Structure formats: C-alpha cells, structure tokens
Amino acid sequence: MTRLQQNGHRIVVGVDFGTTYTGVSWVTTVSQQTIQEIDIINEWGGSGATGSYNWKVPTVIAYQNENSPWSPRGDKWGFQVKPEMVSWAWMKLLLDQDQAKRHYDDTLPEVKQHPHKSPEQIVTDFLSHVYKFLIGTLERRMTPSVVQQLPIEFWFTTPAIWSDQANHATRRAARAAGFGSRPGDRIFMIQEPEAAAVAVLKDLTVHGTNVIVKPGDGILICDCGGGTVDLITYKVTQTYPTLQFEELVVGSGGKCGSTYVDRRFLAWMSETFGPAFDGLRDRLKCPGSKMMQEFESHKRAFSSDNCEHFELGLSMHDVPDSPSYDASENTVKIEW
Template identity: 25%
Template sequence: MAHVKQVASTTQKPYSGLSRSLVIAIDVGTTFSGVSYSILEPGEIPKIYGVTRFPGQEHVAGNSKIPSVIYYDKDGTIMATGAEADSSFITAQAEDDGWIKAELFKLRLRPRTMQLNMNGMRLSPLPRGKSPVQVFGDYLGYLYNCTRSFISDTHANGIALWNSVEQDIQFVLSHPNGWEGPQQTRMRKAAVYGRLVPDTDAGRARIRFVTEGEASLHACVINGLANDVLSNPSKHGFLIADAGGGTLDISSYAIKGTAPLVIEEIAPPDCIFAGSVFVSRRAREFLEEKLKYSKYGSADSLDHITRKFDETTKRLFRDRNELQFIPFGSPLDKDAAVGIRNGQLRLTGNEVANLFEPSVDAAVNAIKAQIEGSKGMIRSVFLVGGYAASPWLFSQLQERLAPHHITVNRPDAQTSKAVADGAVGFYCDHYVSARMSKFMYGVEFLRELDPKDPDHIARKEKLCELPSGPKLLPDAFDCILARSVKVKESTVFTRKYCTELTNLSMLSVFEVEIWCYRGGNVVPKWINRGDDAFSTLCVVQADLSLLNGSAEPKAGKNGKKYWTIVFSVEIHFGLTEFKARIKWMDNVSFKNVKPF
C-alpha cells in the first residue's frame, strides 16, 4: 500500500454538504504537476491527501510531483506521459522512433497581453493536429486516471468509494494569477477533452478555478505556516510569492477576522514570467556560447549538460564568490580550454548568479510594486513553490527586501505541492472574502454629441442618430468597476441601460460586450479598439424575444416605428471566475439569463 499524506488544520470547517463527495485539485505546472484530493463526509472536517504514486515513479516513496511532459508519435498518439516520459529507456525509444516531446505546454495558454521572453528560444512545435488545449486535456486526463488508481488502491474499499462519487466529482484547477476568463474557458475545454467531465452544462459546472496565489495562501493556512501572522492579526499585511517553473505569482492579503478566519486581498495580484525554467533557458544559451568550439558544443551534449545544471548546480547554488561545477560526465571527459576536468564543467559564481539575475530582479521589482500597491501594509513575504527551494533566490529576496523592512520566510513543509493542497482548502473553506480588481471593467455606450468639444468633433464621422432623434457618438466607455477596488464575493455591480430598436427580431440575439481596460487608473472616455490596453472580457447574450408582446412601439423622428428596451447588466467581480448576466423587465417581473 502506498504512503498517503494528509494535512488537517484547526482553522478548517466541517463539510456542510448532505452527502459524501470527492474534490480533486489538479495543479498543472509549467515543469512539474501535482494532485491533491479530499473525500468530503457530511459534518466532518475534511482531510487533504496528496497523490504520491505515479507510473514510472514507484521507486520514489511519497513523491507528489510529476513532470509536465508528454511524448506523442508522429500521428499524435500518446506514447508516454509524466515520470515515464523522463526515463532513459523512453528517451532512447523516442529518438529512434521520431516521437515528439510536448513540454512547457502550459505557457501556450498564456494571455496575449502577457509577453513571454524566451531569450530567442522558441517553444518546441506540438504534434500535427494537436492544439494546446488538447495537449493540456491529454495531460489532465492522465493525472485523473492516476488519481483514480491511487484512490482505488490506497483507501479501504477504494473501488466502491470511487464508484459512489464518480458521477459528481468536483474539480478545482489552479492557474497563474495572470490567467483570466479566456484561459479558464480553454482549461474547461481541456477538462472536457480529457474526459474529467461530460460536455454538458452540469459537467462543465463541476470545474472550478483558483489562482495559484490564492491556493498557496490556503496551503499556508492549512499547514500552520502563517501561524505568526494568524496569532497576531494586526493591520499588517503579508504577501504570498509562489515561485514555480514558469511564473512567479504574487498575492497580498490581510486578516480581517479570526473566528471564523476571514482574509482579504489588499492589492491587485500580479503574475510575471520569472520561473526557474527561464534560468535553465539562459543556462542553455550561455553554455552554447561557451562550448561552441569544444566537442561538447553539440545539441545533444548541451541538452545533457543543461539537464545536469538543472538537477545539481541550479538547485544548490548559494554563493557567487565560490567556484561552481556542473557534474555531467565521467573522469575521461576533459577540455581544459573551456574548464572541463574529470567530467565536470567549472563556472565562476558570478556566471551562475548572472543566469539567475533577470528572474531575481523581476521578482524583487514585482514584490516592491505589491508593497506600494498595498500602501505599505505588507511586512512579511512567504515564499512557496518549487523554485522557492533555491537557496540563491531565497537569500537574494531576503537581502534585497531587508532595506524595505520586509521579512522573507520560506516554509519548511513541502512547498512544491502547496498549490494542489491549497486548491482543495480553497474549495472547502474559502477564506478570502474580498479581492482587489486587477483592471478596469465597463461597457460601450453612446455619448451625446457636444458640438463645442474638439474631441467630439474629431469623431463626428462616426456619428449615429437614434430613431427618437438624438445625435450620439459610439465607442464611449462606461466604467462599471475601476482598478484596485476591494470587491467582496457577494457584491453585484448593476448598471441600467436602454436601447432603441427598429426591428423586434433583433431581440432574439441581444448581446452586450463587457470590456477590460488595462491601461492604468484613469478612466478612458473612449474605447480604442486598436489599443492592446483594451480587450473584450466576454460577451453576454440573451434571448429577449419574450418582450415582443409587451414592448410598446413609438413613432420616431422620421415617422418610422421603434421600440425602447430597458435592461440591466449585472456583473459578479469578486469571484475567482468572472460572471455576468443581463436582466430585463417584462410586465414588472424581473427576468434574467445565465452567465454566458
């Protein structure tokens, strides 16, 4: 029987559901992934377990991390996944048979607005006919099957247990702080593709989302890592820095109550591409230049030496004043001209420090920005995630943040699976009651022409006239929620609008576009459709044809009939997943549609 790790916490609440349920949290990381779960029994405090056995990793007791890698053959058939794909046997077979290795595929889901600096290196191509969503789905499906096997094998009556909950398993998928609605939609499609849930409204509703920053916060609470903060709740805030393979996710919080525990976000969360994989990419580029005139400069040798750098030097590096070595070969491997002796490549401490520098510098700047965003409330930083294990990252953050009177702590527990554990905690306990808006959100409206305003005159070629007569300018921005506003989960933003229609058939496909503005704190007057600062957050659609019977026609300026339709746009911003809907009046009773 495999070792099953569980975590429990005095802050956790008993499960309030009426029947047994299972929640599975899947943390697909850029380089490594993990799964945690909880069997929820009515009235009992949930225990969180980690999946600690995966195929190809049986020899490593209690390992809860699995490489985010899939091998496909040329036709797109899966040949090996996870730990199995990392074995020397599979690597050799892949080379012989021309298999395609899909790795770092999570980065392909990133928002268009998040620039990815790969130092000139490209993400390797995906197999023919496979989209990023399908690769993500294949990987989710693999982790789901591993979880089913693990639960069936390790729990008493495991198969019967699984069969009793299988049709209603709740899933929590974690994602970087910078991922938004479109990325959540793609992840939900991936979950359907990977057969976690059926392609129905009820099936898709079983997929929930949490940011990696918020999941890490819950892990800190569950593991008692934030006890010093919890035991002395003051007006001081704290910051969770989740340093992973691809992203550094930064979230800032303050405790607003302890019985029950209530936590609020105190600055808009941040997400930057400053994970450990970029240290490795810079190392590969550096080694390519250093060894280009050596027999060790071939692509295969460079891949091997970079891999050894990842496994040893990168993890252990702690002092820029000491010589560093990458052990990669046998005593017969030597090339004095490039510093290779006894199968080891010698580097100076400064050379290795320089490989870390861009990600360390970006992390420090992002944390400083959060401190400013929280108006100086932050006093401590908790560093979690796989990259948190780097002594150099930890010591540099301590050193560079000390002048700002910030203490940096690194929890002793296994931080690499904090996100998966915390995602289960998020589902069960939901400690965060308010979040800060990251951007500005609003809708387009028609602004009345002011003939004395030069800004209006410059737009007059776009002028349109409503049937009732007023001359109006399109593309005006009506801000519903500004940036850096604290929004409670229960808060609903409602704005009332009216429109004039000359044809009632338009009611059946009525829609409102919700806009997101990322350009700062000043509310823009107009939507600039060519500007990257503006993007469509979602389109809310409704069938308002029920109003056909009650809408009263009016005579327009030119005698043409028109109808005035009054409706409200209702938006839930304080949740981890954005929701919006349209409400309208029909013979004085409110109707609404589901969020689209």
C-alpha cells in the same frame, strides 16, 4: 439516489498543474477532515520516481510515434519519460501566448512548439494521463462503488497574472482530458496565490489555538513557480468560523519562474559552444534529458555558501577551445 448522494457528500480534488511539476490532492466530505488529513498522491510510478519529489509528477509527455523503440507500449508521461526520449514539457507557458509581455517576463524566444499539436492539445494529452491515474487511485483507496456514487469537484490552480484566454484554455484542456466529464462532476478555477494563502493561513487561524494571524493583518504572498511568479497582498477579514481575506492591491508578476533559469542556461550553452551544442539531438538537451536533470540537481543545491563550480556530463564534437569544456572527460565546467 444513494445515501451518500442524499447527504450531499462529494470528493474535492485539487490539481496543481504546473509548468515543471504537477501535484494532485483530494479529500472527501464523508468525514470532517482537517488540512493535515488531506490525501496527496505521492506514488506516481515510473522508473524515474526516485528521491524526495515524488509528491509531484513531472509535467512532461513523450509520444510513442516519436520514440520507437523506446516507447513500444503507448505514450509515456511523468516519471515514465526517460532522458533519451523525445519529450514535450513547459507546454503550460504556451497557453498564454496572446497576452502582452510584462516588465519581468522572460525575454528569450518562446518555448519550442510541437510541429503537429497545439499547446492545448499537448496539455490535454498530459492531463488525460493524470485523470486516469487519479481515478485509479481514488478507486483503490475508496472502492470503485464509492467513487462512482460521489460527485467530484476539481479545483485547478492558475497563475494570477494569466489572461482570461489562458484560463479558458486550461478549462477546455481539463475537460477534454476527462475532468468534469461524469454526470455531477464540476471544474473550478482558483488563482495559485489564493490557494497558497488558504493552505498557509489555515493552520495559523485555528480557533482555540495560539492564533498568529488575526483580522486586519496584511499578508504578502510570493508564489515562485516553474513558469510564473505571482506577487499578491491580502488583508485577513475573518479567521473564525472560516478563513476569509480580500485582495488589497492588484497582483503583479511575470513569466519568470524557474524555467527562466533553465532557458538562460541553454542560451549560455548555445552562445559558448555554438554548432557543437546546437547540432545535438533534441533528446540530449531538452527538458527531462540527462543533462537537464543534472542541471536541475545543481540548481536546487545552489546557494551563496556552495563551491564556485559544478560539472555536467555531455558529449560534444568539434568543440572550440574553451575553459568550459573538457573534451577528454566529455564534461561541461561551469564557474561563477
């Protein structure tokens, strides 16, 4: 046993496996690091890694056998996936299919499934790339020898509204992907709102500072994600020496995250343009396609102060007469 192991040191990794994006952070117990010193992976690589969102990687995978000649060197994932590729996304939503629908759940048909792979298998395939990238990052930052000596705790966030079946499926997929596979490594699960509460409240309860949050205060967490929305209320019971809180009432929420807006947009396109849109190849309209990337940019910029229209480039044939499409410019026009 090495000195690091004798002292009980370890690496703690947080994995925010999201419907649309996935983030990974890590910290070691070798030094007394604060929450500001936690390392976040923000260089994921891939030709699509541009802009201000590189601290998370797109939760998407494209298989080589479905994309030749675009993917001649194996499967692509995250920022490696190009708009013209056949890809699979939003698979996280399919891990919780057996649970009864809630009042605010998306009422549209289920996300398209792979004809030969289960949602759990696709999640495993995606997470295996995340795991390999994470280990490579740790070895570059800490040397392979140190990483080999230290056990790793993996903390996966899951929606508060998820069923036990969905949590078990996430754990199985993570382990099959390599997480927790080394001797001494372990996998833990934490609810997304609880993780958010710890992250937000940590800076507000530092001993010796101008404390904003104190024992007895109530905190409402609204976690709006890509696939789900969670609402939970906590009561702060202690701020020093460690932050502690308890759930005041049972949380609520639904499968109505930002992908709900995307799916409504796709439904509107189908209703408006019919076969002209429905007949397009999947790679032209699937998550990660050029059209959906443009829509994502407009969605992020949307506010009540914005102009009342935007345009998307998309070539369609035999489009019925519609004020929402300019055939001469191959442009979809959306107004509100």
